[in-house]
Amino acid sequence: MLRVNNVNTYYGKVHALKDVSLALGEGEIVTLIGANGAGKTTILNTISGVTPAASGEISFRSESVTALAPDRIVKLGISQVPEGRQVFKPLSVEDNLEMGAYLRYRSSEKTAAIHKDMDQVFRLFPRLEERRNQLAGTMSGGEQQMLAIGRAMMAKPKLLLLDEPSMGLAPLVVQEIFRVLERLRQETGMTILLVEQNAKAALKLADRGYVMETGKVILEGMADELMENAEVKRAYLGKEQKAAPGT
Amino acid sequence: MKKELLKFGAFALLIMLAPLAFKGGYLMTVLVFVGINTMLSIALNLLLGYAGQISLGHAGFFGLGAYLSGVLTATYGWNPWLSMALAAVIVGIVAYLIGFPILKLKGHYLAMATLGLGIIIYIVFNETVDLTGGPSGLSGIPNLSINGITFDSDLKNYYLVWIFALLMVLFSLNLANSRIGRALRAVHDSEVAARVVGVNARLLKVQIFAVSATFCALAGSLYAHTMTFISPASFGFTFSVELLTMVVIGGLGSIYGSFLGAALLTLLPEFLRAAHDYDIIIYGGLLMVMVMYMPGGLVRGIPELYRKLLKSKGKTALKSEGGVEHA
Numbered sequence: 001m002l003r004v005n006n007v008n009t010y011y012g013k014v015h016a017l018k019d020v021s022l023a024l025g026e027g028e029i030v031t032l033i034g035a036n037g038a039g040k041t042t043i044l045n046t047i048s049g050v051t052p053a054a055s056g057e058i059s060f061r062s063e064s065v066t067a068l069a070p071d072r073i074v075k076l077g078i079s080q081v082p083e084g085r086q087v088f089k090p091l092s093v094e095d096n097l098e099m100g101a102y103l104r105y106r107s108s109e110k111t112a113a114i115h116k117d118m119d120q121v122f123r124l125f126p127r128l129e130e131r132r133n134q135l136a137g138t139m140s141g142g143e144q145q146m147l148a149i150g151r152a153m154m155a156k157p158k159l160l161l162l163d164e165p166s167m168g169l170a171p172l173v174v175q176e177i178f179r180v181l182e183r184l185r186q187e188t189g190m191t192i193l194l195v196e197q198n199a200k201a202a203l204k205l206a207d208r209g210y211v212m213e214t215g216k217v218i219l220e221g222m223a224d225e226l227m228e229n230a231e232v233k234r235a236y237l238g239k240e241q242k243a244a245p246g247t
Numbered sequence: 248m249k250k251e252l253l254k255f256g257a258f259a260l261l262i263m264l265a266p267l268a269f270k271g272g273y274l275m276t277v278l279v280f281v282g283i284n285t286m287l288s289i290a291l292n293l294l295l296g297y298a299g300q301i302s303l304g305h306a307g308f309f310g311l312g313a314y315l316s317g318v319l320t321a322t323y324g325w326n327p328w329l330s331m332a333l334a335a336v337i338v339g340i341v342a343y344l345i346g347f348p349i350l351k352l353k354g355h356y357l358a359m360a361t362l363g364l365g366i367i368i369y370i371v372f373n374e375t376v377d378l379t380g381g382p383s384g385l386s387g388i389p390n391l392s393i394n395g396i397t398f399d400s401d402l403k404n405y406y407l408v409w410i411f412a413l414l415m416v417l418f419s420l421n422l423a424n425s426r427i428g429r430a431l432r433a434v435h436d437s438e439v440a441a442r443v444v445g446v447n448a449r450l451l452k453v454q455i456f457a458v459s460a461t462f463c464a465l466a467g468s469l470y471a472h473t474m475t476f477i478s479p480a481s482f483g484f485t486f487s488v489e490l491l492t493m494v495v496i497g498g499l500g501s502i503y504g505s506f507l508g509a510a511l512l513t514l515l516p517e518f519l520r521a522a523h524d525y526d527i528i529i530y531g532g533l534l535m536v537m538v539m540y541m542p543g544g545l546v547r548g549i550p551e552l553y554r555k556l557l558k559s560k561g562k563t564a565l566k567s568e569g570g571v572e573h574a
Contacts (some may be wrong), residue, residue: 048443074445088433088441090500098426099433103445105426151444 001026001191002047002078002159007056009039009046016042018215024159024191029181031194031202031223034212035238036199041083042079043212044161047193048080049073060159075103079157081205083164083195085148089137090240096147097138100154114154121150124180142173159191160184166198174198197223199236203227211236231232251420252266258503261412266402277402277517279473282408283466284509288410288493289419289502290462296500297423298455299435301358302348303363303487308460310372310482311338311469311547314379317477321387322378328391331468335461342460365487372479384478391472404473415462419502422544444475459538492530496537498544507545 002024009017017039022076029214032040045051047058049070064123065073079100102115111134122129125146131139136147144163152160162181166174179200184190196202205222211219211232219231226232269275291305304551310478315334319325349360367385372379379385390399391407398407434448441448471477476494489512497508539547 048438069447070442071445074443080443080444082440086437087441088429088436089431090432090436095429099429099441099444099446102426102430155444187248195480217441 001028001058001063002193003057004043004047005042005057005059006052007058009042009053009207011042011051012154016051017046019056019117020215020217021214021218022210022217022220024193027189028187028193028208029185029194029206029233031199031206031209031245033196033199033202033209033232034211035235036197037214038212040212041163042215044080044163044193046062047073048078050080056061057117072105074155074157076159077158079155079159081151081152081160081165082150084167087139087144087147087151089135092133093136093139093147094118094132097128097154100151103155103169104217117154117156117164121153124153124183125150133192142169142176145169145173145177146180147240149177153174157190159193162192162194164195166196166199166201174184174201179203197233200227251424255420258416262409262413263406266405274347274517275405277513279333279404279408279511280407281510282412283473284490285412286415286466286469287410287490288487288497288505288509289415290459291490292497292499292505293419293422293462293493294459294504295494296498296504297428297431297435298452300452300456301354301491302361302456303358303484304361304363304368304492305459305463305490306482306484306486307343307365307368307461308338309467309470309486310368310479311341312464312476313471313477314372314385314467314483315464316468317385317471318390320376320472322384322418327389327472331391331465331472334442335464335466338464338467339457339461340447343453346456347449350449350494352454352458362484362487365484369479369483372482379479382479384476385572386476387477388471388477388488390475392400398473408469408473411465415465416502416506423500423502427451430433455544461491487549489530492534496534496544498546501544501546504544504546513543531566537553543557 004020004022006019006021006143007017007085008015012021013174014149025087028210034040040246042051046053049065049068049072056066057064060076060078063076065076065078088099093097095117098114101117104114105107125145128146128150131143136144137198139147147160149165165177167179181192181194182205185192194206196204203226206223209223209226219229221229227237265278266275269278287305287309291302294300294302312334314329315337316327319333320327321332327336345364349357349364353361373382375381390397392398396403429444430441430451433444433446434451438448467483489522493512494505496511497506500503515529516526516574522529537544
């Protein structure tokens, strides 16, 4: 569904992504784990067109999206939940969700369809419905995260890019968010590319995973394999292998 | 939406009936200026209060509108309505073209660039003496007229200017409550997030910049045709700052706030005549106090003040009931 081939991205002179390749199949949940500054957010921003790639090739449903502007990419069916949630703070919950459907107003689809999708988001996150008229900036971090996911859903994406949904949230709230992602997959068969620092929760949810370090993919595999991988355990799961002093 | 329309109706009625209370006189001239300044501060507010992009050069667009209208009619004898429309279109196109490079800048850099733009336009007015008359100004600009009615008195000009201003209020209210208005506020709050939901942030900023400049040009044309004389001094940097003051004092992101700010800052100097040379100090002081104690501007600050007053009144009533009386 999504294929990223040898992509290089720069911030000015900083070489943020070095020949990164990855692929996602239809209906898959794939996670991207790694430390701060590994390039996880950059790869999402490169896919969504916010920070365009300098070289390499990105294709989505066998169509090249490498040089497209973000709004064109949204239209093709890729929605991003940006890092740090980035809900529109001075707008109400409802207006935030309507913003998610920004490009759909222009097409022939009617407002009724958009409201139906809004109800679906409310079914997924009942808390948002209670607060539909509240300003997004006055909600808790967890609620804002739900809103950010809901907003991305409003574009009716085929692929959802999630950037650290657990960032700065209480463990209980993180659990709730991951439960909803699981439900989302079951109910809609949504394809998800999930960037996470919380490697344990991410690998539990995902089918497959990639491990990034300083701009490169250093490891890839099935989620349960990665979970058992000594290197991953040591670096990202916080479980020191005492039985293997040699490594 | 219905409530909005009702509010606008009440506002329009108030404006239309206002001259009855003043019965001509000098204040009518000032109220014409209130109308023109309302248009200008709404224009700047669309850019600054909604899209979050600052401009310190809006007096320049105002002046461009005024001079285009003035020169085309006074020097070349064009029809005033036609020159007004042409001025609006030209300024809109100019702003659109300048907008692309200039709006790539953010924050202080954008402020500096627009400041420079305003100053360049001001210098052009001063230096192209053959065309604009230079510092001594351009006179003999004809009044607008329609069906044999010439807008040559303060009362007629009042209605002329305010019909345009009210249309602009209506247009801006509609824009603010539309999908585009939401997108503008979204860009203001987080450009990255706006882009990932599919807003072409760069284009939208340029478009609203052009709309804003076009509105300024319209106000400029009306100014030229009502005053019949213009000089560069009205379109300098200080006026750009005054516009900014109106928008901030009235309330960022509020159309009616722009009216309040424009009304206050236009009327205030008239009442501060006695303090003539010190009026700039009062302006500055006012801006400081407003930002400190009414960061939301008059439009949000006054209702809040009213609520607080009611509350403290309620408290004293309670106190006296309880028998705790102060001497």
